Amino acid sequence: MHNTIEKATGKLGILTPGLGAVATTLIAGVEAVKKNLAQPVGSLTQMGNIRLGKKSENRNPKIKDFVPLADLHDIVFGGWDVYSDNVFEAALNAKVLEPMLLHAVRAELEAIKPMKAVFDQAYIANLHGDNVKQAATKADLAKAVMDDIENFKEANDCSRVVLVWCGSTEIYLEPSAVHQTLASFEEGLRNNDPAIAPSMIYAYAALKLGVPFMNGAPNLTCDIPALIELAKQTDTPIGGKDFKTGQTLMKTILAPGLQARALGVKGWFSSNILGNRDGYVLDHPDNFKTKEVSKLSVLEDILQPETNPELYGEIYHKVRINYYPPAGDNKESWDNIDIFGWLGYSMQIKINFLCRDSILAAPLVLDLALFSDLAKRAGMSGIQEWLSFYFKSPQTESGLHPEHDIFKQLIGLQNTLRQLMGEEIITHQGQDFDQDLVEASL
């Protein structure tokens, strides 16, 4: 079966709409890794192992040695931004990585200059850049992006390209009529329908060309029927929404643990302070709304109040994001979790996560780029639910609840890889040992 996967030969172009903190941290990081200056920690594709066969077989290859992924040396980066700073300048501004490190890959970063963005302040009030495309209609803008992609591919001699949205969070939009079919969407492009946000234009352009598109922000973007339709039409993988980092990552680790133990939850209060540009954009209530919706669904889907009303029927869940410049990119989260145990006695868990937002996000972009390229070569099209592992608010086939439990997401991802490569699926069934015991005893 795996011999049907196309080889990862030639260069892979990774293009990001948005060359801000996350994207520049990714790019500088990959260049540093290529020079052996640092390790790609946090990237499953680069550092993670996968167990194959029985525990006793002791087969644990690195994932990158198991599935045919693009090699880091074959990657070429590019992108769009509303600011015209090159990647070196943008990375310095972002203040994520130490200047010393950036200087070590300065030439590579300076060479990457953002293409003009599809942008409209109506969707992000707190940004003011002028590296922006001008055109009469959204359809023209989409065309311009397609040209950008084709030109980049040619200029950089790429055999394949993928797009990962690393742009700011747009204002909250509900799916509406124009999003329902590809036809209505394309009409909307021509009519400049306000329900079509810039991010959707990039997604449309990519999918039209059969280029995989992954969405790291909580915007709808490709999570609308019209673009799912297009993805299927052009055999293209899509995925989203919102990189799962920081506080939400912790939530999807911890909540399954509480549930495992049948411990009740009566409140979960989450506060965040962050001081980077992302925080500044989210300081606007319309943009925060988009993020809030993405962050809130997580608990319910994991704890299943309907199955367990006595334990999870009355959770008060609140999420706050506070713009606090002294924190810079060092986002800090504070969770207070009110749980209860035996006879209803209450307890509290308090978690203070001193994280670095872009440090956590960058390797996810890399993995998503490499895995979506793999999916394309393996002929998997449409929504890639096996990549739910990476998202706060995983896109699913309509009607299905997303899986938020990070441990189940990981098993799903690994079993997908095993199946792709013709390896046996692992069940954790009876942990080998019980298996024997159970058999022995019956």
Added chain:
Amino acid sequence: MHNTIEKATGKLGILTPGLGAVATTLIAGVEAVKKNLAQPVGSLTQMGNIRLGKKSENRNPKIKDFVPLADLHDIVFGGWDVYSDNVFEAALNAKVLEPMLLHAVRAELEAIKPMKAVFDQAYIANLHGDNVKQAATKADLAKAVMDDIENFKEANDCSRVVLVWCGSTEIYLEPSAVHQTLASFEEGLRNNDPAIAPSMIYAYAALKLGVPFMNGAPNLTCDIPALIELAKQTDTPIGGKDFKTGQTLMKTILAPGLQARALGVKGWFSSNILGNRDGYVLDHPDNFKTKEVSKLSVLEDILQPETNPELYGEIYHKVRINYYPPAGDNKESWDNIDIFGWLGYSMQIKINFLCRDSILAAPLVLDLALFSDLAKRAGMSGIQEWLSFYFKSPQTESGLHPEHDIFKQLIGLQNTLRQLMGEEIITHQGQDFDQDLVEASL
């Protein structure tokens, strides 16, 4: 297959060596639950559900409705302690539950008076009670315990009995010659060999009678070849060691999450403050040693430094337990975790768990009693690895690494139950969705 499981008819006696904070919280709680005054939160057998079949089938029965467990109304409690307080008095002293609640079940608790203990201060320096058996040899003491069990069973009209060790933590002992075979152990009993701790005498007595024995403390107790041999001989389930609550519970939830994301760990500092009798016993270095060993192994087994030396090769792991009387039974833990991500950048996670020790432990005793009774009726003998979920330091067939990841432990437990009842094993394979996608795409 499940028709081979004996029915849970008649009364089940739950006997605990040690009627301290945990055991009295269990007993008072079950009595309160029987009177509908409170809920048995934290008990998987009582509150937990199990998913059967495909996700779309929507079959999620409560575990107690799925497997044939003893009903709470059929349980009779008893136990041994070195102090002669009845369970009402002991529960009041323990200061775990509110006096009001204890008064509501006062009659039931007062009726339970501890049998005389097998005890020797050489193994627990900080205890001074006089409700203690006197006999010439350890063999005689074992005999006396067997008589206690038989008498209790008859007096209370029980069809089955189980023992769960809820006594204090004994001093650190390494397995030695006398523990290697049943023969040498029985000789040791007759010779008063100092390597045979009181807890081992209870375990021996139980197993000799075919009574399941579970160990909630970190003592060796039944984790020695001699008693494993005896368990097999008498077809009896055994399990241990050390109830997994509080900080270690959090560790086995969090560590798999960090590993899932390929995040590195360079230090983990764990501090605890607690002020109950358990804390006082652990204030003695010899007894702390036993607990420390139990708490330290967890990380290594989950993070697998040998497979991933770049991420986990140099973890500095330290655990401290501090006796601090103002905390009473409200154990409080504080963890500082030094992690690193993309390019080695460091981050910190700080967790402050304001827990209640006995509130977390009591439901585990209940589950272990009910599941070990089930195992006995299902003919499963020896070490019950599928109950690893409940232990800090799970007993395994010699030579095997224990599984510490709580999520894998839970899948193991659930699949064992499914298999016992003739249900299909669940694989989380491709999460249903991927399955289809993958198939569709190949």
Added chain:
Amino acid sequence: MHNTIEKATGKLGILTPGLGAVATTLIAGVEAVKKNLAQPVGSLTQMGNIRLGKKSENRNPKIKDFVPLADLHDIVFGGWDVYSDNVFEAALNAKVLEPMLLHAVRAELEAIKPMKAVFDQAYIANLHGDNVKQAATKADLAKAVMDDIENFKEANDCSRVVLVWCGSTEIYLEPSAVHQTLASFEEGLRNNDPAIAPSMIYAYAALKLGVPFMNGAPNLTCDIPALIELAKQTDTPIGGKDFKTGQTLMKTILAPGLQARALGVKGWFSSNILGNRDGYVLDHPDNFKTKEVSKLSVLEDILQPETNPELYGEIYHKVRINYYPPAGDNKESWDNIDIFGWLGYSMQIKINFLCRDSILAAPLVLDLALFSDLAKRAGMSGIQEWLSFYFKSPQTESGLHPEHDIFKQLIGLQNTLRQLMGEEIITHQGQDFDQDLVEASL
């Protein structure tokens, strides 16, 4: 001089507009203290000592034994509220004190029924009670309150009365024309001027009768020229605003400490979660605004950025209050303080205060009532700056910066008492010891 202070003979009526969490905790507490069931911890008048003379004299009387204060047994409580629950019911609802304690003073609490309130939802949107006075004009309402006070005094045989505002926080109001003179204010009362909030009507009524008025909420209330004028006219003490408890208390303790060491501050983020009625009222942005203004001024006044711009010139200070019902009255605050030291190196202080809001506030009400009664008897009228110790946002003679440093506030309070009683002022001058050393060496 102190022989000019009138004796505290006869009964003292303490009337509170607002019989919510704080007021009922005060009342129940004083009754419990009178029955020797508990101690008035947190009350300087009852538990605090004051050092007199030189350190070596060893004179440290309790404050209540030093200055002539009303005795707890001579206090009678009363009040107004928009809800008609008696104090027993209101205290149960507030869920601050344990039911058992409330039952022990049930008769005393049930006897206190709230008088009809002066209330208008325009000032507090989140309250819906109907125990409300109806009248044509605000002047009539003021008259009705005066009648209430006179009637209460007579019915309870009081020789003196004081009022302490324990009502909810009203919406944010800026001082405007109608507040400038007593004449314009009285005209406003007749005209139903919307700039006159209910709390001002109570304050006006009290001052008109020469009854001291203290304001525990951040509302303007008596902090307007018109009422300061009236206070002087009728020789009446006034004070406010906003009881200093919880997070702000910590701030006025910690900030002077940082400044003492010349440590810089670049950010201070304060978050609060609370779930009581106070929290629900503050969940409305108009009411939060009033609280926020009160909480924000503190740091600047202590750290004096203008004197020390290098250390305090660029502090980013943010305060959040989050309504979170699971917390109930157990307000919890979390502060993150970004400081810097030698060569600008940064450090962080994180404070998590698990406080009980009304437990901290109740003794302040008692002290303010007793001290304002003392002030009245000592002939001290107008703003009582020596009581700044109790307020988040101390009222001062116009033009003066308030003193926020709690240590200087305390020295001020104590020296005022010493001076009233003809004792020597204490200077901490040279700490006795240096004094000698310095003299010796010159």
Added chain:
Amino acid sequence: MHNTIEKATGKLGILTPGLGAVATTLIAGVEAVKKNLAQPVGSLTQMGNIRLGKKSENRNPKIKDFVPLADLHDIVFGGWDVYSDNVFEAALNAKVLEPMLLHAVRAELEAIKPMKAVFDQAYIANLHGDNVKQAATKADLAKAVMDDIENFKEANDCSRVVLVWCGSTEIYLEPSAVHQTLASFEEGLRNNDPAIAPSMIYAYAALKLGVPFMNGAPNLTCDIPALIELAKQTDTPIGGKDFKTGQTLMKTILAPGLQARALGVKGWFSSNILGNRDGYVLDHPDNFKTKEVSKLSVLEDILQPETNPELYGEIYHKVRINYYPPAGDNKESWDNIDIFGWLGYSMQIKINFLCRDSILAAPLVLDLALFSDLAKRAGMSGIQEWLSFYFKSPQTESGLHPEHDIFKQLIGLQNTLRQLMGEEIITHQGQDFDQDLVEASL
């Protein structure tokens, strides 16, 4: 009076026994400040202001502009260490300051090479250096140190010298017979009495020459009658013990605040993690004992349980220091404080201080050096209690309790400076305002 203070003309030599983390951070920092690369934050002498006269006078000069202190440009550094690394190498090893900063002052640092130490492993087991003096008797060693000081003074053309002990913490010693008089001490020097620790030999040498000696570690050192006698004989200032930084600093800020509010304290648990050489030395129980004694006394002296037994009579106070290498010099402390308020209801304060040990300590060394030099010039000899502000365990004239409240310590320090310069002492008496109010009202 201040015209009797000698001018600070000529160069001041600051010599530190111990050129480890603290001392090298001081030296590198002063050099960086001299080059305008950074600011001496945390140093009261350099950054602090002092209020003179009435508040309304608005006189707030910097301390360094008010009293005649040595200028930073007139300082020359030197010292002793058991390791022979020069200050540049030692500073790099200490990992406190960024390499980039150290390189900017590399030449200055490399020029400072440690003189051979007076050292004996019997007093510090965890150190193994060989830059150590050899001599037959401790008297000879003292002589050698005196020679070092004289030579340094001459070689560097200094008009004055001071010593500040920045060496490691020695093992715990109780004052014994040999420490009682100068005569017995000098005999002990000749006899190699084991009760004379290396730090005492440095102190003796300095005092003999009339050179001020300040002790930053918790060792006894100059806190013995023999050396106090010598200090008076030679008109020399002395002071100690143990720089007040980090957790203890916080304690002396917070405890006075709780006491101000008459809040009770029932427990205070303090844990620390640190991973530098200081932490490694303190990992040895004998050395930890010295530190522990120094840290524990603080609370009692501030809260005065004897005056207020209901509030402070039963505090359980515990301090732990844990060696944890991942923390490096970034010491982290965690305090849990169990307090109680109105009616005895309990609350908790949790403080997590992410501090940098040497960053907090370095400016204290500078201040102590400059102030002790000032004291010498002003003719103040013996114990300088006005410098209590800087010490965890301030040395006092025998029989007196030390003052630990940092706010009273600061007032003492400032009033000493005011008095030295002929300025009015400030009383915070009635905060100006009350004064008027009170006067007005009597």
